Amino acid sequence: MSTATVENEPASTVDLGESGDGAGAIESFEVTLKVRRYDPERAEDAWWDEWTLTMYGTDRVLDALHKVKWEIDGSLTFRRSCAHGICGSDAMRINGRNRLACKTLLKDLDTSKPITVEAIKGLPIEKDLIVDMEPFFQSYREIMPFLINNSPAPTAERLQSPEDRERFDDTTKCILCAACTSSCPVFWTDGQYFGPAAIVNAHRFIFDSRDDAGDMRLEVLNDKEGVWRCRTTFNCTDACPRGIEVTKAIQEVKTAIITRSL
Amino acid sequence: MATQANPEAVLPAQGIEAPRSGRIDPKYLRSRTSRSNFEMMAWVFMRVSGAALVVLIFVHLWVNLMVGDGIHQIDFSFVAGKWANPVWQFWDLTMLWLAMLHGTNGMRTIINDYAEKDSTRAWLKAILYLSAAVIIILGTMVIFTFEPCLTDEAGNLLEGVAPEFCHGV
Ligand code: HEM
Numbered sequence: 496m497s498t499a500t501v502e503n504e505p506a507s508t509v510d511l512g513e514s515g516d517g518a519g520a521i522e523s524f525e526v527t528l529k530v531r532r533y534d535p536e537r538a539e540d541a542w543w544d545e546w547t548l549t550m551y552g553t554d555r556v557l558d559a560l561h562k563v564k565w566e567i568d569g570s571l572t573f574r575r576s577c578a579h580g581i582c583g584s585d586a587m588r589i590n591g592r593n594r595l596a597c598k599t600l601l602k603d604l605d606t607s608k609p610i611t612v613e614a615i616k617g618l619p620i621e622k623d624l625i626v627d628m629e630p631f632f633q634s635y636r637e638i639m640p641f642l643i644n645n646s647p648a649p650t651a652e653r654l655q656s657p658e659d660r661e662r663f664d665d666t667t668k669c670i671l672c673a674a675c676t677s678s679c680p681v682f683w684t685d686g687q688y689f690g691p692a693a694i695v696n697a698h699r700f701i702f703d704s705r706d707d708a709g710d711m712r713l714e715v716l717n718d719k720e721g722v723w724r725c726r727t728t729f730n731c732t733d734a735c736p737r738g739i740e741v742t743k744a745i746q747e748v749k750t751a752i753i754t755r756s757l
Numbered sequence: 758m759a760t761q762a763n764p765e766a767v768l769p770a771q772g773i774e775a776p777r778s779g780r781i782d783p784k785y786l787r788s789r790t791s792r793s794n795f796e797m798m799a800w801v802f803m804r805v806s807g808a809a810l811v812v813l814i815f816v817h818l819w820v821n822l823m824v825g826d827g828i829h830q831i832d833f834s835f836v837a838g839k840w841a842n843p844v845w846q847f848w849d850l851t852m853l854w855l856a857m858l859h860g861t862n863g864m865r866t867i868i869n870d871y872a873e874k875d876s877t878r879a880w881l882k883a884i885l886y887l888s889a890a891v892i893i894i895l896g897t898m899v900i901f902t903f904e905p906c907l908t909d910e911a912g913n914l915l916e917g918v919a920p921e922f923c924h925g926v
């Protein structure tokens with residue numbers, strides 16, 4: 496007789512000792528953290544700082560940054576807020592890839608070499624790992640990231656079928672971390688391109704059956720700096736910490752613009 | 758008591774700035790927007806011409822290199838023979854135009870992607886469009902004005918150069 500089975504949880508790769516007491520029993524190891532620093536008040540050029548730290552199997556890159564900031568060098572500057580992958584403040588370039596520091600476990604990286612941490616690329620650096628997000632949010636504002644509905648507001652909520660909701664489910668997950676936009680080589684050159692994040696958030700409303708302004712958003716993204724600058728490099732999809740299929744969403748917006756004008 | 762008319766208060770919207778106006782540093786504003794379908798058409802053209810080029814180039818290579826004597830047959834008279842046929846004239850003309858427009862638009866994209874300064878961008882594009890125009894015009898003229906039966910000053914066919922069919926004329 497067949498029956499539903501649940502696959503066994505994979506064994507943890509962190510070796511928790513058989514005996515011991517709490518945190519002390521978690522395996523510890525040495526990591527070297529190499530951070531690209533920039534402080535216009537101290538030096539004209541950026542420089543690299545290295546610290547060797549004793550960290551634990553449960554620690555993330557964010558914990559290593561905290562350890563430096565709290566115990567070694569208080570001048571190290573970075574953004575973080577929730578520390579749990581929800582607020583989108585701490586996207587950074589870790590070992591050459593854009594990720595959230597709070598979702599990247601040290602044990603998953605190659606700890607035999609220094610772990611490099613840099614600010615995300617393509618946006619002006621203000622200090623250390625903090626960039627000016629204003630160009631990023633400017634593009635976000637331009638696609639009108641709010642529900643626009645011309646019919647009078649109903650007394651209860653606006654109903655939507657599960658199928659209609661599913662149509663844009665993927666792009667509702669965005670936390671505006673900018674990992675995608677700042678991984679895009681087209682954005683790097685002159686920062687004029689709207690960028691994947693703006694398109695993802697336009698997609699979220701364009702394909703929402705309750706929204707009436709899809710056409711306006713398609714018109715905005717039909718700009719010469721809009722979706723047509725996408726070269727389907729897939730850097731954005733690889734970078735997204737929420738696992739959003741960013742390139743696919745961009746492609747769906749392109750198709751919608753073409754079908755609209757036919 | 759008569760109320761003092763305050764012209765600025767008559768239409769409150771006049772006194773209130775549009776949302777966000779002036780709050781965004783002009784350096785962050787997009788340089789200029791275009792409300793045309795040009796980029797969309799260019800994008801579609803790349804895909805359509807690409808698909809056409811697969812067929813055009815494959816048949817071109819097959820006929821030149823695989824059929825008959827293959828690569829050894831290619832000489833002046835082979836080309837002359839092909840261009841005596843309107844089908845091949847049309848084929849090569851289409852291939853020339855599509856490949857040139859496709860390649861030029863591809864290079865335009867690359868320049869847009871890589872040039873950081875507007876002046877560099879403008880110069881590179883000017884050179885690109887000029888060279889594309891020269892090649893398209895020259896190529897088109899060659900296909901239509903091609904003279905297969907070359908003669909010397911006395912009006913005799915050039916031996917060894919003119920293809921077989923010239924002797925019958
Ligand atoms: C044989 C069939 C061909 C196909 C199917 C094809 C297809 C394509 C497509 C779909 C693109 C757009 C890529 C993008 O938007 O990201 C492209 C770009 C390009 N193509 Fe073609 N093409 C072909 C032949 C040619 C030829 C003969 C040339 C040169 C004359 C050429 C030169 C270019 C260039 C320079 C680009 C821009 C590259 C880029 O955007 O990264 N292609 N091609």
Ligand code: SF4
Pocket residue numbers: 668669670671672673674675676691692695734735736737738739741
């Ligand atoms: S699409 Fe993903 S990578 Fe891009 S801003 Fe949203 S959450 Fe971040």
Ligand code: FES
Pocket residue numbers: 574575576577578579580581582583584585586595596597598
């Ligand atoms: S600190 Fe909030 S997402 Fe990482």
